[in-house]
Amino acid sequence: xxxxxxxxxxxxxxxxxxxxxxxxxxxxxxxxxxxxxxxxxxxxxxxxxxxxxxxxxxxxxxxxxxxxxxxxxxxxxxxxxxxxxxxxxxxxxxxxxxxxxxxxxxxxxxxxxxxxxxxx
Numbered sequence: 001x002x003x004x005x006x007x008x009x010x011x012x013x014x015x016x017x018x019x020x021x022x023x024x025x026x027x028x029x030x031x032x033x034x035x036x037x038x039x040x041x042x043x044x045x046x047x048x049x050x051x052x053x054x055x056x057x058x059x060x061x062x063x064x065x066x067x068x069x070x071x072x073x074x075x076x077x078x079x080x081x082x083x084x085x086x087x088x089x090x091x092x093x094x095x096x097x098x099x100x101x102x103x104x105x106x107x108x109x110x111x112x113x114x115x116x117x118x119x120x
Contacts, residue, residue, distance in 0.1 A: 003104075005091055005111050008076035010101040016109045027073040028100055031066055034074055038064070041097050042090060059086040 009025035011018075028034065031051070038053065039045060045055040051066040061084040069075045079094075079102075081087045092112065095102055104111035 002080040002082050005079040005102050007100050007102040027075050029074055031072040037098050041093050060084040062087045
């Protein structure tokens with residue numbers, strides 16, 4: 001079982017309820033530059049296959065799948081948190097470092113990395 005967080009193109013609104021019904025997320029970037037940016041935050045992460053990163057260690061256990069479309073365009077990233085007290089903190093740092101936004105599957109609202117108790 002995992003706690004899933006979806007990193008994608010989201011408008012600058014305060015909550016998911018404010019996202020316009022006609023919003024169609026754009027790709028969030030090219031695979032290699034985006035993966036490199038995430039590896040700046042998680043240099044110990046291991047790449048498997050073309051579109052997966054796995055980060056495991058003391059208090060961290062997460063995997064990231066890069067969902068591709070039209071070649072190397074990343075539509076969104078699904079982060080699967082399998083455990084680890086610092087995994088959610090890592091996701092928050094990825095969001096700050098990349099300037100992207102994410103949706104928390106447990107709260108159905110934005111994940112910002114600051115209010116971690118709600119997802120946990």
